[in-house]
Amino acid sequence: MKSILVACASEWLAPARLPRVLSRAGARVVAFCPRAWPLAQTRFVDDVIDAPAELDAYVESLRDHLADVAYDWVLVVDDPLLEALAARRAEPWVDGLLPIARTHPWARALASKAAFCALAADAGLPMPKSRTVRTLDEARDAALSIGLPMMLKTSGGFAGLGVRLVREARELEASFGALAGGLPLVAQRYVDGPIGNTVVLFDRGVPICWMSAFKVRTWPGPFGPSSARQFMSHDDVEPIIRAVGARSGYHGFCALDWVLDDDGRLQIIELNARPVPTIHMGRLSGVDFSRAVKELLGGVPRVQPPRPRAARVIPMFPEDVWRAASEHSLSLAAWLPWPGRFTDVPWHDPPLLLHHLRRFAQAARDARQR
Numbered sequence: 318m319k320s321i322l323v324a325c326a327s328e329w330l331a332p333a334r335l336p337r338v339l340s341r342a343g344a345r346v347v348a349f350c351p352r353a354w355p356l357a358q359t360r361f362v363d364d365v366i367d368a369p370a371e372l373d374a375y376v377e378s379l380r381d382h383l384a385d386v387a388y389d390w391v392l393v394v395d396d397p398l399l400e401a402l403a404a405r406r407a408e409p410w411v412d413g414l415l416p417i418a419r420t421h422p423w424a425r426a427l428a429s430k431a432a433f434c435a436l437a438a439d440a441g442l443p444m445p446k447s448r449t450v451r452t453l454d455e456a457r458d459a460a461l462s463i464g465l466p467m468m469l470k471t472s473g474g475f476a477g478l479g480v481r482l483v484r485e486a487r488e489l490e491a492s493f494g495a496l497a498g499g500l501p502l503v504a505q506r507y508v509d510g511p512i513g514n515t516v517v518l519f520d521r522g523v524p525i526c527w528m529s530a531f532k533v534r535t536w537p538g539p540f541g542p543s544s545a546r547q548f549m550s551h552d553d554v555e556p557i558i559r560a561v562g563a564r565s566g567y568h569g570f571c572a573l574d575w576v577l578d579d580d581g582r583l584q585i586i587e588l589n590a591r592p593v594p595t596i597h598m599g600r601l602s603g604v605d606f607s608r609a610v611k612e613l614l615g616g617v618p619r620v621q622p623p624r625p626r627a628a629r630v631i632p633m634f635p636e637d638v639w640r641a642a643s644e645h646s647l648s649l650a651a652w653l654p655w656p657g658r659f660t661d662v663p664w665h666d667p668p669l670l671l672h673h674l675r676r677f678a679q680a681a682r683d684a685r686q687r
Contacts, residue, residue, distance in 0.1 A: 318345050319389040319614045324414075325350040326368070326375045326398035330635060331542075331594035333669055335394065336361035338597050341607035344614065347388070349379060356394075358672040359663075376401050380410055389614055392569065394592050396475035400428035416519075416569040416590055423565035427590045430503045431472040437585060440564050442557065444585040445506040445576070456493050459504035460486060466507040470587075471499030480540040482507060508584055510577045513546075515554050516593055518570055518609050522562040525618040526609035528602030529554050530595065533630045536640035544636035546595060548602045548625040553583040555622075561588075570596065594633060601631065601659060634661040635673045642680070 321344045325332045333355035336346045340361040348362045357365045366382060369375045375398070383391070391414050393399050402411055406419035406427075417424045426433035434447040448459040449472075460467060460483070469492050471479030479499050481492035484507075496502055513531040517524050529550060532543035561573065570592040575583045599606040603624030612618045632651065641647040654660045663670050 318343065320345045320347065322347045322349055322383075322388040322391045323356060323362075323394055324379060324391060324398060325354065325356045325394045326372055326401070327395040328354045328370075329395050330355050330673075332356045332394040332592070333359050333672075334594065334597045334663070335392070335592050337663075337666065338599075338607050339610060342610035342614065344389075344610070349382065355669065355672060359666050359669040361666065372397055372401055376405070383410065383414075390569075392592060396428070396473075396589075396591065399591055400473055403428040416567055416571060417565050421566055423567075426565070426588055429472050430470055430474070430587050431501050433588045434503055434505070436564070437561075440560065442560055442585055443553070443582060445508050447503055447505040449501050450504050451501045453490060453493050456489060456502065456504060460489055463504060463506045466509075468503075468505045468507050469493065469496055470503045470505065471496050472501050472503060473499060475589075482540075505586070508576045508578050510579065512574070512576050512586070513549070514543075514572045514574045514589070514593070515558060516570070516572045516596060517558050517562075517567075518606060518613065519562050519567040520613055520618045521568050522566040523618075524555070524558045524562055524620070525613065526599070526604050526606055526621045527554070527558060528595075528599055528604050528623045528625075530602070534632075534637065534640060536636055536643070542594065542636065543633065544640045545630050545632045546598075547628070547630050548598075550623060550625050551577075551583055557583065557585065594636070598631065598659075598661070601625070631659065632661060634663065635677075638673075638677065642677075 321339050336359050339346045345363050347364045348356045349366045349368050350356050351370050352365055352367050368378050393414060402414055405411055406424055411419050415427060417427055423436055426436050431449040437444050446463045450456045450459050466484040469481045469483055479496055481496060483489050483492050511531050515527055515529040517527040530546040530548045533547050534545035535541045536544040572589040572593040574586040576586055578584050596606050604621045609621060652660055652662050654664060
């Protein structure tokens, strides 16, 4: 049996849905995280290595653990840990932990939006006009050359944090000031169109399984992670992911965020160099990530082109519950398992479901006390 270590240094919700995909691939799944975190609650984890919650201590503990125990695959599943490991990519022990080889030129893009934009532009990939800026004057120059409206983004931000939309010149100074603690920034032409992403599993630069979806709803905020998705297909997807894989030698899971422009073409926005939510929904796009992982670990991967099967909007659990609760629009009936209808509630994973229900109850109690 192949063994996979899922390394999560943040108390994120989404990684807890990944172990089921890996377990269905026939792998032994080990979680490296604090025992109280969502990832440690799922019944599809075979073992939990209780790790420190503080990031620096976590990284040192991970290094010590990997010096003693070997795994067939180590998956880094949160951005703070990815950024910390990418910053230490000169150290040999990081070999095999990063989805782009630590000595590869594209390794700079693992935790840097600025580096990814520069590399993607050099590769001729379709993307909105972008520039890296470090001062307000450079941001003003970017606004003139790129044009408004434009996005300002911290190079290392995630989950919609560190993002501002600048619609008019008078908004630029305040937006830059709000993000100045995360220099350098990426200034990117704003394309007003549907946003989505393509989730990909690469085998050493070759995409073997992928699916695409629009981000119909997001939470928290308009630039946050998706909380509801609509699966789709587009002719631009395969050429883009093949080009990214060929350039980077990427190995493992990632997602490419994109926007659909006025001409009906996809423009890449950024790279998420880790597993992302909805991998467990692969069947709704006509693919089986579990089968792809099993074949990848067995050394005989086969390409699975997607064939979307669900045209309706799919609310994500628990993300869309939190969104609806924050907007006072929660309907419990929408989450019930109606016959023939997909629901994202993990009814098959009672420990994880109970963990989320406890968090909902605690949030409701806190709200009443306020």
